[in-house]
Amino acid sequence: MSLPATVSALRDTVLRMFPHRAVPGLIPVGTPGPDSPVLLTCSFTLTLRRLQRVLAGRNVWLLAADTHGINVWCAAGGGYLTHHEVIAAIRSTGIEELVDHRELILPQLAATGVEPRRVRQATGWESRWGPARLEDLPAYLDRGRRTTRRDRRMRFPLWERLEMASMWAVWTALGGGALFALLGGWRTGVGVVISVLLTVGAVFAALPRLVVTGHRRWLTYGAFAILGTGIGAAVMLLLGAPTPRNLALQAVASVLAMAVLSIDLAGTTPWYPSTINTFRNFAHIDLEPERCTFAGDCVQVCPAEVLRLDGPTRKVVIARPDACLQCGACIVQCPSDALRFRYPDGRIIPPAAIRSTRMNMLGRRTVTVEGHDPAVTPGSSDTPA
Numbered sequence: 597m598s599l600p601a602t603v604s605a606l607r608d609t610v611l612r613m614f615p616h617r618a619v620p621g622l623i624p625v626g627t628p629g630p631d632s633p634v635l636l637t638c639s640f641t642l643t644l645r646r647l648q649r650v651l652a653g654r655n656v657w658l659l660a661a662d663t664h665g666i667n668v669w670c671a672a673g674g675g676y677l678t679h680h681e682v683i684a685a686i687r688s689t690g691i692e693e694l695v696d697h698r699e700l701i702l703p704q705l706a707a708t709g710v711e712p713r714r715v716r717q718a719t720g721w722e723s724r725w726g727p728a729r730l731e732d733l734p735a736y737l738d739r740g741r742r743t744t745r746r747d748r749r750m751r752f753p754l755w756e757r758l759e760m761a762s763m764w765a766v767w768t769a770l771g772g773g774a775l776f777a778l779l780g781g782w783r784t785g786v787g788v789v790i791s792v793l794l795t796v797g798a799v800f801a802a803l804p805r806l807v808v809t810g811h812r813r814w815l816t817y818g819a820f821a822i823l824g825t826g827i828g829a830a831v832m833l834l835l836g837a838p839t840p841r842n843l844a845l846q847a848v849a850s851v852l853a854m855a856v857l858s859i860d861l862a863g864t865t866p867w868y869p870s871t872i873n874t875f876r877n878f879a880h881i882d883l884e885p886e887r888c889t890f891a892g893d894c895v896q897v898c899p900a901e902v903l904r905l906d907g908p909t910r911k912v913v914i915a916r917p918d919a920c921l922q923c924g925a926c927i928v929q930c931p932s933d934a935l936r937f938r939y940p941d942g943r944i945i946p947p948a949a950i951r952s953t954r955m956n957m958l959g960r961r962t963v964t965v966e967g968h969d970p971a972v973t974p975g976s977s978d979t980p981a
């Protein structure tokens with residue numbers, strides 16, 4: 597990778613918390629022709645760069661919808677990637693003149709926002725769900741555009757967690773390093789930078805095993821503050837400045853770093869309940885079996901293998917309710933409105949409300965549902981305020 601590309605990739609990684617908009621439109625990869633696949637994506641620079649990298653050596657058309665520089669999952673959950681953006685991308689890029697087919701491959705994580713039937717109604721294009729993760733695209737294309745169970749399941753591997761860590765750690769370390777260098781000299785600043793980088797990295801590396809919500813989260817943060825203090829003290833020893841004042845400053849810096857991290861560490865990703873946003877268990881996925889027509893769209897788009905097709909009954913079953921991320925994709929995609937969210941008190945949030953408000957773990961997290969009648973039916977007028 598060239599130096600400018602490396603700098604650009606580092607910048608996008610460290611700043612991934614913020615939208616970074618690439619020019620939306622049609623991007624040829626290789627030398628695509630009339631029969632080449634057309635893959636829809638977002639206008640987030642990091643995603644586009646990675647897509648071009650994993651698809652290198654192939655001939656495909658990338659159709660980058662204007663998602664305001666937000667990645668696919670967040671844009672779809674937040675209402676920035678819907679069928680409207682997909683329809684606009686098809687109509688505005690001239691792709692219809694360049695290919696002799698009408699098949700669009702949608703990223704699975706767009707299912708919280710994009711309704712394929714609306715794309716079909718408006719443009720005549722048929723949509724097909726691709727894998728949840730872009731690195732699975734080459735195998736998916738080689739397989740004849742069929743997803744596997746592995747393709748459909750969202751993963752959060754170590755290297756990606758460490759990328760997330762960099763997003764928090766770099767700014768916390770630089771800000772803290774500068775502040776504590778002013779308070780205790782350059783050695784203290786260096787100690788703070790090193791201890792914050794290592795401690796935040798350790799938090800994210802261990803994240804799947806950590807308690808980061810509820811009262812016990814303070815034990816987690818306390819333990820890592822002690823670890824950070826120890827690392828800072830070791831650096832002070834190496835630099836020959838382990839004075840009581842410097843060690844005290846390292847302890848204060850570690851506590852502050854963990855305080856900053858605790859603001860919304862868990863909300864960094866939909867995999868974990870948000871620390872400050874306590875609406876994680878606002879509602880549960882709920883199935884009305886009588887409405888289920890065994891279409892299977894929900895199983896196709898669920899990133900957590902919560903749903904399963906039950907052959908003997910020819911119905912969908914909620915096989916792993918506790919694994920539900922509350923992304924809402926299955927609800928948006930069900931053609932017969934058989935899935936919905938249900939509040940613990942029995943109130944039902946109709947699918948129409950989910951579709952129109954983008955209420956899910958990535959977008960809006962609460963809606964007001966009038967009344968307390970559990971018999972409120974999907975698609976009724978009992979929609980959010």
Ligand code: SF4
Pocket residue numbers: 881897898899900901902903919920921922923924925926927
């Ligand atoms: S079952 Fe839960 S995780 Fe799966 S698609 Fe539906 S809302 Fe998302």
